[in-house]
Amino acid sequence: MTETKKLFIKSYGCQMNVYDSERMAEALGAAGYESVGSAEEADMVLLNTCHIREKAAEKVYSDLGRLRPLKGAKPDLKIGVAGCVAQAEGEEILRRMPLVDLVVGPQSYHRLPAMAEAVAGGARAVDTDFPEEDKFEHLPERPRRSIGPTAFLTVQEGCDKFCAFCVVPYTRGAEVSRPEARLISEAEGLVDKGAKEITLLGQNVNAWHGGQAGLGGLIRRLAKIEGLERIRYTTSHPNDMDDDLIAAHGEVAELMPYLHLPVQSGSDRILKAMARKHTAEAYLRLVEKIRAARPDILLTSDFIVGFPGETEADFAATLALIEAVGYGAAFSFKYSARPGTPAAEKPGVDPAEADERLQRLQALITRQQRAAQEAMVGRETSVLFEKPGRMAGQITGKSEHLQAVHAEAPERLIGEIARVRITRADPNSLAGTVVDPA
Ligand code: SAH
Ligand code: SF4
Ligand code: F3S
Numbered sequence: 001m002t003e004t005k006k007l008f009i010k011s012y013g014c015q016m017n018v019y020d021s022e023r024m025a026e027a028l029g030a031a032g033y034e035s036v037g038s039a040e041e042a043d044m045v046l047l048n049t050c051h052i053r054e055k056a057a058e059k060v061y062s063d064l065g066r067l068r069p070l071k072g073a074k075p076d077l078k079i080g081v082a083g084c085v086a087q088a089e090g091e092e093i094l095r096r097m098p099l100v101d102l103v104v105g106p107q108s109y110h111r112l113p114a115m116a117e118a119v120a121g122g123a124r125a126v127d128t129d130f131p132e133e134d135k136f137e138h139l140p141e142r143p144r145r146s147i148g149p150t151a152f153l154t155v156q157e158g159c160d161k162f163c164a165f166c167v168v169p170y171t172r173g174a175e176v177s178r179p180e181a182r183l184i185s186e187a188e189g190l191v192d193k194g195a196k197e198i199t200l201l202g203q204n205v206n207a208w209h210g211g212q213a214g215l216g217g218l219i220r221r222l223a224k225i226e227g228l229e230r231i232r233y234t235t236s237h238p239n240d241m242d243d244d245l246i247a248a249h250g251e252v253a254e255l256m257p258y259l260h261l262p263v264q265s266g267s268d269r270i271l272k273a274m275a276r277k278h279t280a281e282a283y284l285r286l287v288e289k290i291r292a293a294r295p296d297i298l299l300t301s302d303f304i305v306g307f308p309g310e311t312e313a314d315f316a317a318t319l320a321l322i323e324a325v326g327y328g329a330a331f332s333f334k335y336s337a338r339p340g341t342p343a344a345e346k347p348g349v350d351p352a353e354a355d356e357r358l359q360r361l362q363a364l365i366t367r368q369q370r371a372a373q374e375a376m377v378g379r380e381t382s383v384l385f386e387k388p389g390r391m392a393g394q395i396t397g398k399s400e401h402l403q404a405v406h407a408e409a410p411e412r413l414i415g416e417i418a419r420v421r422i423t424r425a426d427p428n429s430l431a432g433t434v435v436d437p438a
Contacts, residue, residue, distance in 0.1 A: 013050025266321025
């Protein structure tokens, strides 16, 4: 038996990175690493990074800089960079940051145990291959202790859409769908280990085509798993919302009434320049169809403001689209020029102008979010409780619409779904009382 080493992983970026971080911890766990809660306690620190915007990528370098004193005090500490910055910058990270021992891309992290061994021997290791083999087939089975009431399951990776602003097709590679039979057995395993809710993940999750039917078919199949009570999926591209998937929202009780459907802009001119390949009108028609299938669905989105060439009229069209849809929440970002993407060649919008637009957009979204939260007061919803709340006697979980809900209830309800009457709406959470602790 080798001595247990301590591992700390910090995850940046999207939920797929969160999932990957769990699987990395498990892969290294099988090689004798135990997860700890801070870099200070660790023998190995892994930063699982995001390259989506300049700020996200630069944060990695400032965090690495902050690890310098720790490595000075503890020369045996190994530092690794994983994820999308690792994929995009590879060896360059080793050149720029002498304290980094290991660089591993999102498609090769099943090789981490071997890399960790090489690094322990004093080498520096880089692996940013898109290997032939499927990493999921080379990862250990998921241990029970890492599965909570809600679990992620990556069903699809990569992106072939090449939106003009986006690095994901370069950092994650081409679209690959995991085969249906594998996903069913992994989902059964998750439920067996205590998961009641599974969120299917993919950079373009609704482009999944690993079975006879599309994602709607996979959802219908997963809904048959005994004990799986809730299904969600993210992130979807509007052009891949096919009729069967839309119909599933009306027909599959386990499929939660929530959909993140990024649109980025409400201006046809900008949508075209972004290579989103649909119009604002087409998006609005799609929203109508989805709401016809599931009237109470809560929609969220992503927006980019200040894309090259965006005029005040284009921005006004985005605000008009937001007014027309009525979102429950949204992420909005100032455009960030990313190296290697087509849009990066074009002159940007005046930064002060972009800031001002972002504020106006966020104010509108905040109003809509508040309205959606307040609309819940007095209503009953089901909540899957996940953990103790911040206040004593409270537990917290998510509504069907993915809103955070706090309730004064016994801790034994953690991991359970209960009916809750909502009594108060705060900007980012709801409070309620359990009416049926079944
Ligand atoms: N696959 C998802 C998005 C992944 S990136 C989709 O197609 O919707 C998450 C969000 O980051 C995007 O929806 C977009 O709003 C934002 N984003 C991506 N690239 C960006 C850039 N260069 N500048 C600013 N925001 C960006
Ligand atoms: Fe990026 Fe567009 Fe692919 Fe989403 S669909 S990951 S925004 S290229
Ligand atoms: Fe970021 Fe990579 Fe996800 S760039 S958003 S971590 S796919």
